[in-house]
Amino acid sequence: MRKSLMFTGIAAIAALALAGCSADSDPAASGSADTAWPESITISLVPSVEGEDLAEALDPLTAYLSDNLGIEVNGVVATDYAATVEALGSDQAQVIITDAGSLYNAMERYDAQLILRDVRFGATSYASVAYTNNPDKYCAEAPEMSTYAASGIELSYCNGIEEAGETATGQGPAALDALTKIDDGTKVALQAATSPAGYQYPVVAMREAGIDTDTGITQIPVEGNNNAVLAVYNGDAEVGFAYWDARTTVAEEAPDIADKVVAFAYTDMIPNGGVAVSNTLPADLVAQLTELMDGYADSSEEAKDVMFDLVGLSDWTDQTAPEQITRYGEILAQFQN
Template sequence: MRKTMITTGVVAAALLTLAGCSSNGDDTPTTSADSTAASGSDWPSEITLALIPNEQVNDLVTSAAPLTDYLSSELGMTVNGVVTKDYQAAVEAIGSGQAQIAIADAGSLAAAEDLYGAHAVLQDVRYGASQYASEFFTNIDNADKYCADTPVEATYAATGQTFLYCNSVADSAANTGVGPVAVDALANIESGTRVAFGNTTSPAGYQLPVLALEKLGISIDDLEQVPVTGNDNLIMAVYNGDAEVGFAYWDARSSIDESEVPDLGQKVVVFGLSDMYPNGGVVLSDDLPEDLRVKITDLMDNFSDVDPETLENIFSQTDWVPADPAAIDLARQVNARFSQ
């Protein structure tokens, strides 16, 4: 989350400029008049779903039409898709009544709940998980400093690659990436140590590690911070010795081409994992009647069975699952610490 939320007026303009509409199977836009009567007497005839730009998708509204068409058909109302400027704009769209559904990151789910009484109902599933940890890693040359045991090889199931881990983060039998594990090992970071951090808005690359360090009484102002953009570059900063410790999502080492860095699995060791941070998901406006919120939640939860290809290609995920309030609360803590 950035430090300030953009104004409702800006959001309204963005939505009006970028608004798209669901289709009815041909090139004619669906209107509320085309929709069947809503199931609930107090249900609206038309609602809007806010989407965030995806640089890999040329026309997100059109590409997401299978989802908005599915919702329109099942709900008996028009569900329009619009693209907002960013996640903050999606939150403000919920708050201003410009949108009733938003697909956003975890920080935005928490912000929408806190600012506008909205309801975080679903979380994204990627690589079989709806949450992820920040991994703490160092060069094998520094393993004696951060590892209480001998680093061991373990397989990262998502890619089949083999990497080094210590402090019981993983072993030959299990490598789940579930934290927290060995967070206290961060206490071995000394004042003046060169530490690679990601962008300040990155939960795994910056926010979760900073929270963990602060809980141990370590101020990042006492460290020599090496700012890096991109999880692959964070890994390489430690691999190359430009930083002694780095932070990224589990397991970001898989993002690096093995043919270019064949000894990566032997040179970078993960020595700890943070608390689990939630994936993004779906948030619904409190303006929607409760029974309609339940219906929308059920429909989107089942979309992976209806059209898994759209879910994978457009949203880069395999499923939605019910939101975990405890996980969303961690996103809330991150918001409180880093939105000041």
């Protein structure tokens, strides 16, 4: 099962390292199979729809779960992703659909169990990409073309991060040693400090490459992934960072983007959001809930529409890769305050 939420918010998170939270993607890891089921459970989420459309969008999912679980399943709207965590912590909700930072926070603070991850373009995570308009400096060999399957267009990559003539995979980390070629004063396009792909993961990667990101580079502030790419394309920055592969967002206005902007490195993978549950729920209930939500998108054509309309995703997967959530939390902790 694949695809993902289009969430943008990031909750503030605790700086402690996650210990034993794998909770493991095994639903039987929490609760007791002998514990009586509650008469009802509540799901907290931040929907993509607003106002009067909310009930219509939410009801099919909760009805599906209610009918198949045999208990009442309610849905409540959170004002932001951090509020989903607090709803779970106060037992106002027992299930949360939220972003990766909030998943980490819920696991760390309330021992929540990660049961599902959102998937986009066939993956539960994505890399931040280092782009350049100076391949002679950052590429060990001439750039080569690979196909970005989501859009069907060919884009340029170097340093072996993709195979020439093949479908690009976007899997990081890759070729991060090339970041050491960013020398003093280099203009680097970076997005807002709350952006994982446009700022946080790139800054951590550059710091780990020995670069002083405060005084060793010239930061070129941009808004949005498309503008990070365009800053490189237009020569305003020599290097820029954005999600994989943000070049497709400007392909119409810059048809020669693959010639002028080359991807030369990938950061660690940035996880999509997902679903977590309270550790108070019985294990057999968690197992059935996980299976039902995992299969929801395939249950009907209506379900596919509901998932996209409700929270902007097409599917969930029970392949949770909790270590990616842990790494995400550790990186976000560096940008608190």
